[in-house]
Amino acid sequence: MSELLQQLTRSCFSCGDVLQAAREQAALWQKWLLPVRDDAPVGEDPGYHDDFLLMRDEMNKLSGADTTLICTLAESLLLTQAKDLRIVTYYIWARLHRDGEHGLAEGLALLAGLVERFGTALLPSRPSSRRLVLEWLTGDKMLDSLARFPEVAKADFARIIAALNLLSVSFTAWTEDQQPPSLMPLIHALESRLVQSGGMNAVVPQNSAALSPPVASPLMGTTSLQVINSGRDLLDQAKTLSRYLNEQPRGWLAAHRLMKTLRWDTVHELPPDVDGKTRLSPPRTESRNQLKRLYAQQNWTELLEQADRMFSEGVCHFWLDIQWYLHQALSKAGTPWDRWTAVVRQDLALLLERLPGLEQLAWSDGSPFADDVTRNWIAQQVIPRDEGAWLAGGASVAGESSQDDLLALEPEAQARADSEGVDAA
Structure with missing residues (x-):
């Protein structure tokens, strides 16, 4: 054996x-x-x-x-x-x-x-x-x-x-x-x-299938709930509840925090790593490109929807760049979205307090859980808690602007890397 x-x-x-x-x-x-x-x-x-x-x-x-x-x-x-x-x-x-x-x-x-x-x-x-x-x-x-x-x-x-x-x-x-x-x-x-999936001791599976569209059935419309016999059952029903909440007026925050509670609050230790590299599969390349494209297009509502969807897939709840994208989309999407940016910062701060060093870890291919822009945002706006500023919503405008500028330079840096090499970029 x-x-x-x-x-x-x-x-x-x-x-x-x-x-x-x-x-x-x-x-x-x-x-x-x-x-x-x-x-x-x-x-x-x-x-x-x-x-x-x-x-x-x-x-x-x-x-x-x-x-x-x-x-x-x-x-x-x-x-x-x-x-x-x-x-x-x-x-x-x-x-x-x-x-x-x-x-x-x-x-x-x-x-x-x-x-x-x-x-x-x-x-x-x-x-x-x-x-x-x-x-x-x-x-x-x-x-x-x-x-x-x-x-x-x-x-x-x-x-x-x-x-x-x-x-x-x-x-x-x-x-x-x-x-x-x-x-x-x-x-x-x-x-x-x-x-x-987080090992045999995980309360709910840490790896999750993509959200599937609702399927009509003769049972729809009844008030009975299925019996939950496993963490997988719990996660499946949470996705159903989250989908319902998302369809309600101003229901996004409740839906988002429901999934975040299940996916974050049931994690009690850092994923195992060797020199900072875990065995967790990285986000799909098309997912990364989609978020970058929506940000560049300033399509804030679609960016919010896609980032939130990706959070519930695979092991993407460890992909901290999603939190930065959510924060950007909320802050620029207008009322009531812009009132919820502090919640994103607060939840992430609590996660990093429980799991210090999470933002320094990398996927199995060596790419980071949090890129430079996200780590800079975490350092400037998420971690500091002076007199409750982390909950105040009045984060440093200069800090946020500098991060926006940094991401805006990414296409130029990629083009320069192609033509003049990585050092020039």
């Missing part, structure tokens, strides 16, 4: 038998684990079966695969035709793509149960083919689908780690000529995902 998997196991299971937990999850698939026939426990190669061909056609689609159909076909084939790892891996992908982390946990539990029960008898029969099929779980298609669900649900994540432990134990028992597979790329992706 790899050291990384052991580390993840310790994070998820401080006590208790992880293999026993995995076997209990696998036992829920008892019907699927039964032999196909007494005389042929794993059945026969389903390669030419109509249902298998239909399933493979769905899997080969670049987009729009019918995941429900894939799951239905997989169940029928596994129960009546063959214990084939191709069918199982297709099923795992479909469950992940459709149901997220919960689907991945259930699919891996099924796989762990099948591997423990049937071992190298599972189809395909050639060791090299079997290995390729299992290592397909570590490929781009799987990891891309996993990336669609950035929030980590602790219970599901623990079940995934338990299943991987059971698989690791089973694969270790395979001889070298049986070519046991390596699932390390998937384990690395899961570990990175957990880091992005």
Whole structure:
């Protein structure tokens, strides 16, 4: 078992038998684990079966695969035709793509149960083919689908780690000529995902999916609330509440602070770093460019909307440049927006008081959480608290003007860097 998997196991299971937990999850698939026939426990190669061909056609689609159909076909084939790892891996992908982390946990539990029960008898029969099929779980298609669900649900994540432990134990028992597979790329992706989400002790996931538009349903208009069973559920419902507040007159501040409370006040320590560089993924280049463009266009309401939206995505609540853009947009958008600039400064000051040094950290690519303009603004207008000036709203006009001038010079500096070099810029 790899050291990384052991580390993840310790994070998820401080006590208790992880293999026993995995076997209990696998036992829920008892019907699927039964032999196909007494005389042929794993059945026969389903390669030419109509249902298998239909399933493979769905899997080969670049987009729009019918995941429900894939799951239905997989169940029928596994129960009546063959214990084939191709069918199982297709099923795992479909469950992940459709149901997220919960689907991945259930699919891996099924796989762990099948591997423990049937071992190298599972189809395909050639060791090299079997290995390729299992290592397909570590490929781009799987990891891309996993990336669609950035929030980590602790219970599901623990079940995934338990299943991987059971698989690791089973694969270790395979001889070298049986070519046991390596699932390390998937384990690395899961570990990175957990880091992005703030670890197993995070109250709510620190990594968040983009806000999605409201979806009409028969339940809309009712007053019932969903039961919150995880930090991910809490974050999802907060986004719904925030969306509603944003649609109300002067509701922006309440919506903004609701998300800020959840995303900031549940962070109690700095992200782990090495020489100031964290493992958190940086904001998208197009996001940076969009904010710069809206600022240059002086489109304050759109800048406010986009900066606020980005704050709720990924790990962008650590992207402190957003706070500077919000402050600029509010101060220039007129009433009532300009009355709320002090709130932005106040909230950021409280965050930096709890997490000193946050503004000095950098993303995984080395780019800073707060660029020079933002750090200058923090030093001049956010941190100083002389006689409550940080709440007064009457911040230094000269300081703000100098920061505006600095950002305005950025296009000129970029052009000079292209033509004359970085030193000249």
